Amino acid sequence: MEHYERADDYYYRSIISQEKDLKNHLFNIMMNSGYLREDLKYCRQLLRLYMNDEYLANLLLSQSIQDNIVVLHAFHAGLMEAVNQIIEPMAGEIRLQWWSDVLNGKRNEEAAGHPLARSLLYLIKQQPVAVDQETIKTMLNTKIKAHVVEVHRQSMKSLSMLENWFVETHSSLFQLSAMMNGSKVNSELLNASRHSGIAQGLMRILINLARYRSMKRIFVPLDILNEYDLNTEDFLQSIDQRHEKLIIALIQLTTDHYKKALIEIRNLDRSSRKIFCILSLIPLYLRIFQESPRETLTGIQKFPLQFCRQWVLLLSFISW
Structure with a gap:
């Protein structure tokens, strides 16, 4: 045996x-x-x-x-x-x-x-x-470490902390994509990547805000909540005018970074600009949030159809 x-x-x-x-x-x-x-x-x-x-x-x-x-x-x-x-x-x-x-x-x-x-x-x-x-590995390792914040469901204390987090998690993707496409790392690329990543990250918060609230997760920085007389408990409770003003402020913040990104992207070569075409969808989403800020918190608004998104992406790809 x-x-x-x-x-x-x-x-x-x-x-x-x-x-x-x-x-x-x-x-x-x-x-x-x-x-x-x-x-x-x-x-x-x-x-x-x-x-x-x-x-x-x-x-x-x-x-x-x-x-x-x-x-x-x-x-x-x-x-x-x-x-x-x-x-x-x-x-x-x-x-x-x-x-x-x-x-x-x-x-x-x-x-x-x-x-x-x-x-x-x-x-x-x-x-x-x-x-x-080694530069690529360092940037990717930094990105991995930054995502630990999500694991612990930690709220950002300030807007600057959130923006820096977006730089490590989202802006790095734009920069690495451009580098792999042959772009030189200069101030124009760094600034374009920074503002693009922050704008993209803020838009993702707005898109997923209703889902985050249902999961009791707060991605909105605490200093912005305080600015609109909201604490974490208020934010997760019933919706009032303070919530709507908060959404409008987030839309404006996203718009500001989107415009700054466009200015920097124009200074890049044509092949590199195409890496950033995903940003052309931001105005499409923001228009929906602006028309119905309350629905952004409840999750009942309708997002752009895939055909519309593909059409906008195609137009930007041709013109950028």
Whole structure:
């Protein structure tokens, strides 16, 4: 009996070893060849689920840059999935730490079996010499650490804290996308990325505000709440004029960063400007919020149809 148990144990360990070898072999092949078709399909599915506007905007990009940006945006979607599906903060921290370990080469065996992790590592490795791989890893690691705030459902104390958080989580995506498209890192790109990320982040708050309130999550900075005589409990309770004034203020803040971003984007070369075409949807959403600020808090307003969003994106892609 003991002999058979040893044989079964040896057979089991042999299968596990062969599986690891196969994953590593697949991983090494990919690192020297390119994205796997199924991996890109997985990344696009993540985008369609969590970042549909970005998914539509990416379809307009040339194939040479599209795959890279799809993977980069899918990484953001993967972090959102990791953060939104957890109940206990510790579980979220573990998931975020796993991604940090993948970037730092500590989880190669596990990364070899994960379609998004494989694609992300290839994305970093295949960048031209002009784009420093360590810079990319540093920016992505900073982004991962910033998402810990979401894991703990922490409220931002001030608007400046929220804006800095958007720079690390959203602006970095614009900057990295432009860098991978061959843009030089200068003040115009940094400023365009900064204001674009903040405008995009604020718009996401407005889009998801009703859902956040239902989950008892407060993304509006506490100093802005205080400015309209609201505390966290008031904000989550029944809606009155203070709430509506708050929404109007957030719309104006988003508009300000959107306009500043457009000024900086005009100074970029044409191919880089197309990376920022997603911003053309901001006025479309803000118009809806302006017409019905109360519905922004209840979640009963209707968002633009996909056809309308695609049309706006196409027009901006042609004219920018």
